[in-house]
Amino acid sequence: QSALTQPASVSGSPGQSITISCTGSSSDVGGYNYVSWYQQRPGRAPRLMIFEDSNRPSGISDRFSGSKSGNTASLTISGLQAEDEADYYCSSYTSSRIVVFGGGTKVTVL
Amino acid sequence: EVQLVESGGGLVQPGGSLTLSCAASGFTFNRHWMHWVRQAPGKGLVWVSRIRSDGGYTSYADFVKGRFTISRDNAKNTLYLHMNNLGVEDTAVYYCVRDRSAITGTAGDYWGQGALVTVSS
Numbered sequence: 001q002s003a004l005t006q007p008a009s010v011s012g013s014p015g016q017s018i019t020i021s022c023t024g025s026s027s028d029v030g031g032y033n034y035v036s037w038y039q040q041r042p043g044r045a046p047r048l049m050i051f052e053d054s055n056r057p058s059g060i061s062d063r064f065s066g067s068k069s070g071n072t073a074s075l076t077i078s079g080l081q082a083e084d085e086a087d088y089y090c091s092s093y094t095s096s097r098i099v100v101f102g103g104g105t106k107v108t109v110l
Numbered sequence: 111e112v113q114l115v116e117s118g119g120g121l122v123q124p125g126g127s128l129t130l131s132c133a134a135s136g137f138t139f140n141r142h143w144m145h146w147v148r149q150a151p152g153k154g155l156v157w158v159s160r161i162r163s164d165g166g167y168t169s170y171a172d173f174v175k176g177r178f179t180i181s182r183d184n185a186k187n188t189l190y191l192h193m194n195n196l197g198v199e200d201t202a203v204y205y206c207v208r209d210r211s212a213i214t215g216t217a218g219d220y221w222g223q224g225a226l227v228t229v230s231s
Contacts, residue, residue, distance in 0.1 A: 032216075034216040034217070036216065036217040036218075038155070040155070045224065046147075046155060046205070046218075046221055048210070048217060048218060048219045051217035051219075052216075052217070057210070057219055087154075089155050091155075091157065091216075091217075092216075093214075093215075097169050098157065098160075098169045098170070099157040099160065100157060101154065101155045101156060101157055102154075103154050104154040104155065
């Protein structure tokens with residue numbers, strides 16, 4: 001199974017909005033409402049930010065939002081803050097009844 | 111408080127075997143799918159396997175199929191990953207992950223701190 005495609009890096013200034021894309025196929029991202037997004041800071045375990053395409057777990061800031069169009073899902077971070085600097089990964093359920101991750105995107109706050 | 115504590119990691123020779131355990135506490139273990147996810151040093155997250163809340167269904171990434179077996183003991187609140195025929199490419203931190211659901215098994219909401227498995231001669 002191929003990993004989902006994410007940009008290697010995205011950057012923005014404090015207060016700006018950035019969007020990270022996650023491209024798959026009709027067998028994964030486009031076929032199910034089961035895209036998740038994770039944040040991983042250096043040396044830390046990942047943290048669930050978005051599940052089922054656009055839902056935020058309790059305790060996650062509403063500055064983080066998820067959306068999807070066709071085979072591409074997106075994570076938008078609004079009002080970018082220094083603490084948002086981290087690696088972000090998308091994942092999706094697939095038609096093979098497994099889960100696949102994207103390659104990860106490094107977010108830099110300028 | 112949800113806690114997931116992995117154990118059993120270490121150094122193993124190529125071709126060897128290892129079993130990881132994950133002790134879960136702070137939640138009703140038998141109501142959640144569980145996953146194993148790994149991360150090679152300096153690399154991204156890679157999903158390995160998942161198991162349904164009752165243990166009656168499992169699925170695996172192609173690269174571990176036939177070599178790794180996921181299992182759980184709901185009476186002991188423990189998740190396992192039995193790994194056979196290990197190769198150097200299996201060197202990674204292995205995370206035990208609780209799924210947020212008993213039904214879908216698609217999103218991990220709690221992660222352990224990870225167990226390092228190093229495959230080397």
